Amino acid sequence: MDTPTVIAHRGFAGVAPENTVGAxxxxxxYDETAMLEIDVQPAACGTPVVIxxxxxxxxxxxxxLTDASGLVWETDLEDIQTTRVLGTEATVPTLAGFLEAIPExxxxxxxxxxxxxTDLRFAESLAADERDERREVWTPFVERVVDECAAFDGEILFSSFCEGALAAVRELASxxxxxxxxxxxxxxxxxxxRRYDCEAIHPPRNAIVGTGLANAEYAGFSAGAPEIDVLEEAHAEGRTVNVWTATxxxxxxxxxxAGVDGIIADYPGLGAFSSASS
Structure with missing residues (x-):
């Protein structure tokens, strides 16, 4: 059995304050960490911040969550950068600062x-006449994110629950x-x-057929065997399957x-017993 790629969820949020430079x-x-998973949104000025x-x-x-209040995108960047995360001394970083701090x-x-x-159109497959409008909603922010990522020589993978975000990525940074x-x-x-020829798909852990994890409700799915074998279909189409979130x-x-390609994990070391348990 091949060991899946380990992706540190928000910087292994189970052991450190999530989405911070320190995490x-x-x-x-950790030798096992192939990739860090982070979340980005704009401050009031449009600067991408990691939260x-x-x-x-x-x-x-x-x-x-922090010692501040209000919507992220209505908050001044200076205030966001001094906001402390989860009762620690760690603060909310800009995307640029985050990328500068980590090894490539x-x-x-x-x-x-x-x-x-607040109008995200979250996790929806959009009708054809809606796609351009949703792409335009995302374009200004995605442009800023892509610009910040250009300075990082390591691997970058963009992901989103929102079709408009992926449409913008494909147009701006194919x-x-x-x-x-x-x-x-x-x-x-x-x-x-398929619509955006994505290299990967990221389903939740209970969406993988035959694992037993489907017996628990999670990520909007009720308990029970998935009707679609997303791993089989994605692999048949040449897509990588990275699953979230192992705790x-x-x-x-x-x-x-089950043969997934990557696992987004809250803790380091979870793969240490995988071979022994198979």
């Missing part, structure tokens, strides 16, 4: 999270690989991957046995 630098030091939630207030496992020997999966709007993220609809995910070694081992 990324620490994650890159997952659209609001600065909120909580993660009982900790305040590790790749970066840049998830295009939000262009600065030389970069792209991946569609799947939420609650495997058919829609495959349609979008323990049992999940990692099951996904590795």
């Amino acid at each position: 990324a630098v620490a994650a890159a030091e 997952h939630d659209e609001r600065l207030d909120g909580a993660r496992d009982g900790r305040p 020997t590790v790749g970066v999966n840049v998830e295009l999270k939000n262009p600065g709007t 030389s970069y690989p792209a991946a569609t993220l799947v939420w609650d609809d495997l058919e829609a995910g495959l349609e979008i991957a 323990n070694w049992h999940q990692f081992a099951a996904l590795a046995e």
